[in-house]
Amino acid sequence: MEHRNRRWLPDSLCPHCRDYSDPPGVWHTETLCLTLYADKHGYGFTVHASPSSIFISDIRRDSPADRCGCLQVGDRLLTLNNQSLQSTESVTQLLSECEGTHITLTVEFNVADSVVPASGIFLVKLANRGNGLGITVTASKNRLPGEALQISEIRKGSVAHRTGTLKVGDHLLAIDNQRLDHCSLEDTQHILQSSSDIVTLRIQKQETVTDTQSDSTVVYTVELEKYGGPIGITITGSEEMFEPITISGVTPGDLRSTTQHEAMYFNALTLVVVAKVCWAGRP
Numbered sequence: 001m002e003h004r005n006r007r008w009l010p011d012s013l014c015p016h017c018r019d020y021s022d023p024p025g026v027w028h029t030e031t032l033c034l035t036l037y038a039d040k041h042g043y044g045f046t047v048h049a050s051p052s053s054i055f056i057s058d059i060r061r062d063s064p065a066d067r068c069g070c071l072q073v074g075d076r077l078l079t080l081n082n083q084s085l086q087s088t089e090s091v092t093q094l095l096s097e098c099e100g101t102h103i104t105l106t107v108e109f110n111v112a113d114s115v116v117p118a119s120g121i122f123l124v125k126l127a128n129r130g131n132g133l134g135i136t137v138t139a140s141k142n143r144l145p146g147e148a149l150q151i152s153e154i155r156k157g158s159v160a161h162r163t164g165t166l167k168v169g170d171h172l173l174a175i176d177n178q179r180l181d182h183c184s185l186e187d188t189q190h191i192l193q194s195s196s197d198i199v200t201l202r203i204q205k206q207e208t209v210t211d212t213q214s215d216s217t218v219v220y221t222v223e224l225e226k227y228g229g230p231i232g233i234t235i236t237g238s239e240e241m242f243e244p245i246t247i248s249g250v251t252p253g254d255l256r257s258t259t260q261h262e263a264m265y266f267n268a269l270t271l272v273v274v275a276k277v278c279w280a281g282r283p
Contacts, residue, residue, distance in 0.1 A: 026113040027164075031078065032157045034071075036064045037102045043095075047077055049088045056107070061130070069131040070157030076108040109157060112164040117205060121173065124166060124201045126159050133199060134158020137172055137188055146181045148173055148204065149188060166203065174202035 036043050044063020045056050053076040059065045077085055080094045081104050095103070116122075126133050136153035148171035160166050174180055175191045176199060183191070192199070232251035 027110045028113055029108050030111050030156070031106060031108050032070060033104065033106045034068060034157070035102050035104050036068060039064055043103065045071065047088050047091050053077075053108075054085050054088060054091065066129075066131055069134055069155060069159075071107065072109065072157075072162075074109075077105065078108055079106040080104070107157075109162065111162050114164040116165050116167075119205045121202065121204045124163060124203055126163065126199045126201065128195055128197050128199045129159065132158070133192065134160040135166065135172075137185065139185055149180055149183075149185070166201075171204040172201060173204050176200050177202075 041060070041063065043065055044060040045065040046058045047054050048057035049055075055077060056065075056071060056073055056075045059071060059073060065071050077091065079085065080091060081098065083090075083094055085091055085094075132155075134155035135151050135158070136155075137149050138152040139149055140147065151166060151168055151170045151172055154161050154166055154168060172180060172188075175188070176195055178191055180188055180191075230251075233247050234250070236246055
C-alpha cells in the first residue's frame with residue numbers, strides 16, 4: 001500500500017518530528033508495513049504524540065528498530081499489530097498485551113520529489129547511519145573490466161529510497177570519489193561499510209554522450225596547429241571525477257579564434273578527447 005500525497009514541508013513542523021533527513025521542499029508520503037523481532041532490551045524505539053500524529057521520537061542504536069534500516073525518527077506510526085493508534089498510551093498498552101517476540105508496524109514517512117535527470121552522471125549524497133544505505137549492488141554475469149556495477153534493489157523506507165533520486169537499474173560509478181569500474185562486489189561492499197557519515201555516490205542513469213550521441217548534443221573534432229605557440233583557450237573543471245571539463249575562455253587573435261570551424265565560436269563547450277586521450281571521468 002502506498003500513499004502519494006504531495007505536500008510542502010513547513011518550517012514550523014513540530015521539532016520532535018523533524019529530523020535532518022527530512023526532505024526540503026516538495027515531498028510525498030508513503031507507507032510501509034514491517035515486522036520487528038525483539039531483543040533482550042525490547043524493540044528499541046519510543047514514540048511521541050503531536051496534535052496530528054503519533055511518531056517515532058527516538059531509535060536506540062543497534063536495536064531491532066535501528067538494524068532494520070527502514071525506520072527513522074519522525075516516521076508516523078499508523079497501526080501496531082493491525083490496531084489503530086489514538087495516543088502514546090494506546091501504544092504502550094498494545095505493546096504490553098503483545099504475546100511472543102515480534103510486532104507488526106505500519107508507518108508513514110516522507111520521500112523527496114527530487115528533480116532527477118533522465119540521463120547522464122550526477123552525485124547523490126546520503127547520510128550513513130550505520131545500518132546500511134538500503135541499496136543492493138550487482139554485477140553482470142560475465143562482467144568485463146571497466147564495466148559499471150548496477151543497483152538491483154532499493155529497500156523501501158531506507159535512506160536511499162527516501163531521497164527520491166535513485167532507481168533500480170542505475171549504474172554506480174564511484175563511492176566517495178573512489179572509482180568502482182575495476183572493483184569487485186566484495187570490494188564495493190567494504191568501501192560502503194568503511195565510508196564516512198556522508199556517502200557520496202556517483203550515479204549514471206544511462207550511456208553518456210561520449211558513448212552514444214543524443215538528439216540535443218553534437219560531438220565533433222577540431223584540429224589546431226600550434227606553430228610553437230599556445231592554443232589560446234582556457235579550460236575549467238573540478239577535482240571531482242566525471243565532472244565535465246569545459247572551454248570557459250578564448251584569447252582574441254589566437255588559433256582558436258581564427259579557426260574556420262563555426263562551432264568553436266561558442267564558449268562553455270565540453271572537452272571529451274584531447275590528443276586521442278579521453279578525459280571523461282578524470283579529476
